[in-house]
Amino acid sequence: MKQFSMTKAIIQFILFLFTLAVLIPLLNILALSLSEPSRVDELSGLGVIPKGFSLINFEIIMSNPFIVRSIVNSVFITIVGTCLNLFLTAITAYVLARTEFVGKRLVLVVLIAVMVFEPSMITEYLLMKDLHLLNSYAAVILYKAINVYYLFILMRFFQEVPNSILEAAKIDGAGHFRIFTTIVLPLSKPALATLALFYGVYHWNEYFRATIYLTDPNKWPFQVVLRQFVVTQDNTTLLKGVEGMTPELLASLDFGSLQSATIVVAVIPMLLLYPLILKYFTKGTMDGGVKE
Amino acid sequence: MKKVNRIKRIRKDWLLYVMLLPGMLYFAIFHIVPIINMKLAFQDYRIIGENVWVGWKHFEQLFSSPAFKDVLMNTVIISSMKIIFIFPIPILFSLLVNELRFGPFRKYVQSVSYLPHFLSWVVIAGIWITLLDPVDGGANVIRNFFQLPSLDYMTSKEHIRWVLVYSEMWRSAGWDSILYLAAILKISPSLYEAARIDGASTLHQMRYITLPSLMSTVVTLFILNLGFFMSAGFDQVFNLMNDSVLSVIDILDTYVYRIGILNGQYSYATAASLFKGAIGLILILGTHFLSKRLTGKGVW
Structure with a gap:
């Protein structure tokens, strides 16, 4: 029996080490962003406790109109995009999951084809150009208006709505649209919440299409701006336009800490939603994921 | 009628x-x-x-271009490394998590390990660039602790592909284990009870009950992964790339982006895309039918 518990202890230890490997880099970024700029050099690369405490990095970021605008843009894209996603995915999923009609097989074949073959980013880009959608949010929002995987997940949920309820409604004379809006949708609230989170995360994290479709930097979402600071290491935009920026203040700042603070701002919405995500996502993926 | x-x-x-x-x-x-x-x-x-x-003009041009050959090689190498070193990790992870009793520690392990999946590659790139900083990054703190000299991982041609492998592992090992964990939960507990009565150890139970029950999930996910073989992780490479290591991690999609979107050679770039798509399609259909013939199970 002793051998037995030993194995368990080793397993727990390995998993604990793994969580540290995930957490320490994240907490280190947080510690960097909250440290006093003058003491940030004392912070070790594995340190998770800020050296001193200062919100100066966040104040600088939040007083940059360019960054604030990009955050507003991101929120706008995320909210409008997610609403459109939900509407289109739900109505399509209902028809495909709960009804029989001529041509259904063809539609399903097309959906599978869409899953295994992606269009080229070049022809997608040229399409947006032909439709005159370049430099408009419509391009960023529309190009992924329905995610086929999520569509299939929602279809599974809709199929679980008990048939007897739908039959009863039909006998009462309710048409498909009534059944969809007054019965299927309210019964699928948890599933819709799951999808809203799926799609919301997707929109908040999107940067690539925005980079190539949105030519006006004032329209950029936050992730594109973050990429400029953190990946391209372009610090002029970061400090440009910050009110009350003096040479002394500039000299007292630490660029690495500013970058970290920007990363933290990008992660905060995710952390706020994370408990919900854990509650819904894991269930959603488990129930509707890949067929076995 | x-x-x-x-x-x-x-x-x-x-x-x-x-x-x-x-x-x-x-x-x-x-x-x-x-x-x-x-x-x-x-x-x-x-x-x-x-x-x-x-x-076929653009394809002929493509296949005679040394740049394209390099890009193709990089894609194949990076994808192969990822399949070999990353694909087994979520399976292992789910086996380990399965041994934890339902309770706060299990919840903690799951919550923490799923988190990176929800961060964008821009954010992850930022975190990893900080972690691998040649002067005071965490990775070098560990190296120095073991008396090893500091390394600049992000600009080292030797190491950058491993950075891709490890950062992908960091991001997805936990999350990708969910489907396996779901499959494990469906295994009948009576199997384990019977094994325990027969004196099977934890490791034996993993080896002879859990792992075999996971095989169909493994096959399905492997086929799906092969479908992305030619992609090799565009968002990741795009954000971890810099000029010093471009030659070893430039993959098909980053190449298409550069010659197509940036340089405006639309036809040529589309040819590269089409080639990529065709290979991806062959891989996924090929493995799908192969698996159907061998095990009676495909992806759909």
């Missing part, structure tokens, strides 16, 4: 088609049209007027 019946049904179900219309319009305009437009690979792009058909 049958035809009339059909038309009648279509008429009766008009509302369904109306409800289906917005979704179908979306797929037609934003998926099917750009796929059909990939015929551009066989044409020369014209800003004004019709494109001109040129046959």
Whole structure:
């Protein structure tokens, strides 16, 4: 029996080490962003406790109109995009999951084809150009208006709505649209919440299409701006336009800490939603994921 | 007779088609049209007027270009490394998590390990660039602790591919284990009880009950992964790339982006995309039918 518990202890230890490997880099970024700029050099690369405490990095970021605008843009894209996603995915999923009609097989074949073959980013880009959608949010929002995987997940949920309820409604004379809006949708609230989170995360994290479709930097979402600071290491935009920026203040700042603070701002919405995500996502993926 | 019946049904179900219309319009305009437009690979792009058909010209140019060969090699190498070193990790992870009793520690392990999946590659790149900083990054703190000299991982041609492997592992090891964990939960507990009565150890139970029960999930996910083989993780490479290591991690998609979107060689870039898509399709259909023949199970 002793051998037995030993194995368990080793397993727990390995998993604990793994969580540290995930957490320490994240907490280190947080510690960097909250440290006093003058003491940030004392912070070790594995340190998770800020050296001193200062919100100066966040104040600088939040007083940059360019960054604030990009955050507003991101929120706008995320909210409008997610609403459109939900509407289109739900109505399509209902028809495909709960009804029989001529041509259904063809539609399903097309959906599978869409899953295994992606269009080229070049022809997608040229399409947006032909439709005159370049430099408009419509391009960023529309190009992924329905995610086929999520569509299939929602279809599974809709199929679980008990048939007897739908039959009863039909006998009462309710048409498909009534059944969809007054019965299927309210019964699928948890599933819709799951999808809203799926799609919301997707929109908040999107940067690539925005980079190539949105030519006006004032329209950029936050992730594109973050990429400029953190990946391209372009610090002029970061400090440009910050009110009350003096040479002394500039000299007292630490660029690495500013970058970290920007990363933290990008992660905060995710952390706020994370408990919900854990509650819904894991269930959603488990129930509707890949067929076995 | 049958035809009339059909038309009648279509008429009766008009509302369904109306409800289906917005979704179908979306797929037609934003998926099917750009796929059909990939015929551009066989044409020369014209800003004004019709494109001109040129046959295999762009493909010939592509296959005779040394740059394309490098890019193809990089894609194959990086994808192979990821399949070999990353694919087994979530399986292992789910086996380990499965041994934890339901309780706070298990919840902690799961919550923490799923988190990176929800961060964008821009954020992860930022975190990893900080972690691998040549002066005071965490990785070098550990190296120095073991008396090893500091390394600049991000600009080292030798190490950057491993950075791709490890950062991908960091991001997805936990999350990708979910499907395996779900499959494990479906295994009948009586199997384990019987094994325990027969004196099987934890490791034996893993080896002879859990792992075999996971095989069909493993096969399915492996096939799906192969479908992405030629992608090799565009968002990751795009954000972890810099000029010093471009030559070893430039993959098909980053190449398409550079020659197509940045340089405007639309036809040539589309040819590269089409090649990538065709190989991906062959891989996924090939493994699907192979697996159907061997195990009776495919992806769909």
